[in-house]
Amino acid sequence: MDAHTKPAVDHLRFHRQHEHLLATFGSDVFGLKAEAFARFFGTPVFLITQTVVVVLWIVANVLKWTDFDVYPFILLNLAFSLQAAYAAPLILLAQTRQAARDKAHAEADARHREAIATASATQSEQMLLLLRQNTELTAMTKAMAERIERLTAEVHQHLLRDAGQGH
Template identity: 55%
Template sequence: MVPEREGPDGRDGWRTRAHSGASARPRKRLDQPLARRARLLPEWDPDAFGRLSERIARFLGTGRFIVWMTVVVILWVVWNVSAPSDLRFDNYPFIFLTLMLSLQASYAAPLILLAQNRQDDRDRVNLEQDRKQNERSIADTEYLTREIAALRIGLGEVATRDWLRSELQDLVRELHERGTDGARTVFPQEHPRGRDMGDR
């Protein structure tokens, strides 16, 4: 253990070399955000770049782009064939035109692929949402089907108005057929002292 001066207040303390070496490193504070590191490559917003690539891919897939590209190629060829020789910038084999078209194609293909990947991601999300919505709809339909079946079963056991009417009509018809004596047997008279005297 080696005595070392501890802090700016001038107090002496005893610390081990390992402890002093560990405390010399700055601790990471969890309550504060980390400082941004300097990067060599430029940063860009992937979403903004994807939107730009989709716009370019949409434009490349239109007839307007084909017409403009055809006009530019025709003007290029006509100028380099009919213009004076000192004003021509790309003579007959049109190597510079070929280079420009190759450069345009080399950039167009990755932009189109990037736009297709973004569209595939959107389609995948939409399909997942549609699948979940279909599952919820199927579950709701099955629940409603079970509820309707339970209501039908319950209504099958309930006496309806038509059934009660038919039963009462049958009872009245039976009373008319029996006459007055039949009515007494169907509805016996009550005991004068009380209804339940005979039951005791």
């Protein structure tokens, strides 16, 4: 690496420690399937499919194509209760893990912002120091230039005086 090449910066260094939270229910097979199941509940495909199944269920029983669940559709209510019994805990678990993941990312973002602020403050302090040093050097340069000008004038005066006296 030559003097002009900068080292690679890991911009996600504050988030790396939270990578284990990326999979909502963990990385095991059950967790992955449970996460997919919980996410599927809110999709249009699920809602449309469920609506079609319920309509067909009711129509089939009302028109007497079948009589396995006649009005008041107790089996259908039982199916909804069973679905809710599994869906609610999965959705709550997904929300809890998402909240933990959001909190971890917010904390990592806060540490990142704090590191940026610290670096910025350090750079500001360095810039102020350099500015003060530059101001001092400018004042010294001005004083030296004025002294050189005075000395040059004095030497010039001495040379003119010596030349006028015939030396």
